[in-house]
Amino acid sequence: xxxxxxxxxxxxxxxxxxxxxxxxxxxxxxxxxxxxxxxxxxxxxxxxxxxxxxxxxxxxxxxxxxxxxxxxxxxxxxxxxxxxxxxxxxxxxxxxxxxxxxxxxxxxxxxxxxxxxxxxxxxxxxxxxxxxxxxxxxxxxxxxxxxxxxxxxxxxxxxxxxxxxxxxxxxxxxxxxxxxxxxxxxxxxxxxxxxxxxxxxxxxxxxxxxxxxxxxxxxxxxxxxxxxxxxxxxxxxxxxxxxxxxxxxxxxxxxxxxxxxxxxxxxxxxxxxxxxxxxxxxxxxxxxxxxxxxxxxxxxxxxxxxxxxxxxxxxxxxxxxxxxxxxxxxxxxxxxxxxxxxxxxxxxxxxxxxxxxxxxxxxxxxxxxxxxxxxxxxxxxxxxxxxxxxxxxxxxxxxxxxxxxxxxxxxxxxxxxxxxxxxxxxxxxxxxxxxxxxxxxxxxxxxxxxxxxxxxxxxxxxxxxxxxxxxxxxxxxxxxxxxxxxxxxxxxxxxxxxxxxxxxxxxxxxxxxxxxxxxxxxxxxxxxxxxxxxxxxxxxxxxxxxxxxxxxxxxxxxxxxxxxxxxxxxxxxxxxxxxxxxxxxxxxxxxxxxxxxxxxxxxxxxxxxxxxxx
Numbered sequence: 001x002x003x004x005x006x007x008x009x010x011x012x013x014x015x016x017x018x019x020x021x022x023x024x025x026x027x028x029x030x031x032x033x034x035x036x037x038x039x040x041x042x043x044x045x046x047x048x049x050x051x052x053x054x055x056x057x058x059x060x061x062x063x064x065x066x067x068x069x070x071x072x073x074x075x076x077x078x079x080x081x082x083x084x085x086x087x088x089x090x091x092x093x094x095x096x097x098x099x100x101x102x103x104x105x106x107x108x109x110x111x112x113x114x115x116x117x118x119x120x121x122x123x124x125x126x127x128x129x130x131x132x133x134x135x136x137x138x139x140x141x142x143x144x145x146x147x148x149x150x151x152x153x154x155x156x157x158x159x160x161x162x163x164x165x166x167x168x169x170x171x172x173x174x175x176x177x178x179x180x181x182x183x184x185x186x187x188x189x190x191x192x193x194x195x196x197x198x199x200x201x202x203x204x205x206x207x208x209x210x211x212x213x214x215x216x217x218x219x220x221x222x223x224x225x226x227x228x229x230x231x232x233x234x235x236x237x238x239x240x241x242x243x244x245x246x247x248x249x250x251x252x253x254x255x256x257x258x259x260x261x262x263x264x265x266x267x268x269x270x271x272x273x274x275x276x277x278x279x280x281x282x283x284x285x286x287x288x289x290x291x292x293x294x295x296x297x298x299x300x301x302x303x304x305x306x307x308x309x310x311x312x313x314x315x316x317x318x319x320x321x322x323x324x325x326x327x328x329x330x331x332x333x334x335x336x337x338x339x340x341x342x343x344x345x346x347x348x349x350x351x352x353x354x355x356x357x358x359x360x361x362x363x364x365x366x367x368x369x370x371x372x373x374x375x376x377x378x379x380x381x382x383x384x385x386x387x388x389x390x391x392x393x394x395x396x397x398x399x400x401x402x403x404x405x406x407x408x409x410x411x412x413x414x415x416x417x418x419x420x421x422x423x424x425x426x427x428x429x430x431x432x433x434x435x436x437x438x439x440x441x442x443x444x445x446x447x448x449x450x451x452x453x454x455x456x457x458x459x460x461x462x463x464x465x466x467x468x469x470x471x472x473x474x475x476x477x478x479x480x481x482x483x484x485x486x487x488x489x490x491x492x493x494x495x496x497x498x499x500x501x502x503x504x505x506x507x508x509x510x511x512x513x514x515x516x517x518x519x520x521x522x523x524x525x526x527x528x529x530x531x532x533x534x535x536x537x538x539x540x541x542x543x544x545x546x547x548x549x550x551x552x553x554x555x556x557x558x559x560x561x562x563x564x565x566x567x568x569x570x571x572x573x574x575x576x577x578x579x580x581x582x583x584x585x586x587x588x589x590x591x592x593x594x595x596x597x598x599x600x601x602x603x604x605x606x607x608x609x610x611x612x613x614x
Contacts, residue, residue: 072145079145083136090132094124100458101189116199120185127181151270157279158243161255161264162232168268169221176214183210197466231260245280247273255280319537325571325597328511331389336398339383347381347402350374351410352442358410359417359440368492374410375493378403379500385516392505399501400494407493412450415460416442418469508563508571508597517563517571522612524548526556527576530594537572537595542603548611554587555579562608563597570605571597 101117138144151157184203191202234257235241241258253273255262269276354374358367382402384395417440450457468478477485508517525548527533536544551557556579564570573596577589 072142072147075148076140076142076145079140083140086132087136090128094121094128097185097189116188120188123181123185128178131178146270148270152279154280157270157276158235158255160270161253161262161276162228162235164268164270165228165262165264166225168265169217169224171268173214173217173221176210176217180207180210180214183207228262231257231262234258234260243280245277247277253277319534319595319598323537323599325508325599327390327392327506328509329391330509330511331391331394332387333394335387336383336389336394339386340398340402343381343383344402344405347378347406348409350377350381351406352413355410355413355417359414359438367489371489371492372496375403375496376500378406378493379497379504382497382501384501384504388509388514388516389505390509392502395501395505396498399498403494403497404490407490408454409451412447412457413442415450415457415464416447418464419446419460506597510565510568513565513568515565517565517568520562520564520608520612522560522562522608523551523557524560524611525551525558526578527558527574527594533574533594537598537600540601540604542601542607545604545607550611556589558594560608562600562605564605567602570600570602572600572604573597 097120098117101120102113146160151160184207187202187206188199191197191199235243238258243255243257245253245255247253252266253264253269253276255264266273271279351374354370357370361367361370379399382395382399384398389395389398420443421438421440423438465478465482468482507519509515510517527548532544535541548558557577559575559577561573561575562570563572574594576592576594578592580588580590582588
């Protein structure tokens with residue numbers, strides 16, 4: 001086994017005398033050992049909760065009225081587009097699942113993977129495809145599209161939410177019934193996900209597990225619908241009751257009718273949570289919008305001449321869309337493919353190094369950092385700039401494919417190290433951060449063979465996952481838990497690679513010159529009056545920027561990045577770095593981005609160029 005205990009992995013094995021030192025006889029260690037069988041499940045639950053809350057916040061933000069079209073025709077077009085995409089991509093998912101099933105022969109039986117693939121194909125045609133077909137027909141029916149303009153009125157919205165409060169359980173049950181097909185199929189391909197060894201057992205166990213939770217939700221919905229009906233009858237019979245909406249938690253809207261409370265999930269709201277609260281508590285959305293306009297006008301009246309000392313309470317700057325950099329969305333798929341192939345050996349070189357680092361550095365917090373840095377490096381290697389790709393979607397898609405291939409090579413290298421590992425070498429030095437190490441060597445021929453034979457690579461994964469290869473608090477992750485750890489590692493690499501490529505593709509580009517704009521950085525005095533900054537950018541006022549001076553050492557400052565090339569349109573990005581003193585008395589600077597890629601005229605550009613040379 002590569003790592004004998006979690007204490008070695010986090011570097012505590014050397015305190016005292018190895019694992020027999022300070023912590024081994026403590027009550028803390030005994031408590032950790034008792035908790036160890038449940039540790040991975042606690043971590044998984046917390047991880048899923050954090051991811052779920054983050055996705056809900058993104059959905060809630062996109063559902064805001066100011067970001068959402070209320071026009072029925074526009075919304076119908078979006079639904080038609082989504083329906084076409086689902087109708088297209090679900091076939092790609094079927095092909096992927098069948099490929100994975102064929103690549104794995106369970107129990108070393110020839111043709112077992114093909115049999116599972118045929119079963120998946122039949123189930124897909126009989127169950128999944130009809131579900132998607134009728135969903136598309138219902139989803140794109142114009143009569144099923146609610147007129148959102150009427151829902152900006154309090155009474156109409158409340159009546160609509162009563163209906164949605166009951167529908168949310170029905171929709172949730174439909175999602176779980178869909179999982180009753182997809183989940184068992186995945187567990188039939190990877191039965192070790194749920195601790196089973198045979199595809200049939202994995203399929204059956206997963207099916208009964210999801211059906212059990214579906215039954216619990218159905219029972220809960222019966223009592224919830226009865227409660228909602230009583231609240232609705234109370235509201236209709238008492239139209240003047242006190243009504244107040246609030247955010248009960250991160251995931252739902254709570255509406256109180258006197259002492260009775262109705263709860264609706266955030267996913268089932270027609271608008272964002274904040275907008276629904278405003279409409280219910282302030283009669284309609286326009287009223288709060290008017291108050292916001294009045295607040296902005298009041299702030300505009302507070303204009304002061306002192307740029308550095310006057311600080312206004314404005315959380316963000318509202319810049320006209322015409323002043324923001326608009327990407328031309330250009331790309332050449334041939335150049336991307338060509339340069340990606342040419343730069344792929346560099347990606348493989350870093351993947352090789354990445355595999356060795358993950359093998360010889362047994363620290364979980366370092367492993368996360370290594371995966372993130374590796375993903376960012378792959379994002380830089382991807383020839384976004386070289387191929388002059390300004391289309392962010394193409395850049396992200398290319399980065400995911402490029403990073404996946406490189407990560408696969410890294411996994412193959414790691415598996416080669418696992419196959420060729422030697423005996424465990426104990427390290428008894430008191431200053432050593434680890435108590436043991438597992439040496440290994442690479443066989444390039446074997447790496448090439450595994451890389452070009454993914455079926456063998458996939459065959460070995462369940463073997464490794466069956467027994468695990470390291471421990472956390474005396475708990476050895478294996479089966480589903482180990483697959484999840486590998487998935488998080490891969491997701492980290494792909495995310496940082498895609499994010500890096502996305503940022504690079506959005507940098508200003510001159511279509512006329514067919515070149516990326518050059519950037520220069522300059523530090524100037526801290527910008528406190530954001531209202532004056534907003535006006536200077538809107539009106540092209542060079543005097544505001546001319547009054548900015550070089551900051552004193554260890555003072556708050558503004559970091560300004562200028563993008564320009566010859567006589568082409570120049571752009572500016574401004575970040576405030578505010579000085580703060582922590583509890584230990586150390587100085588740190590909190591960063592806040594004020595504007596990004598905003599147009600500036602040549603007079604303002606000259607001012608910054610002169611400040612840079614002076």
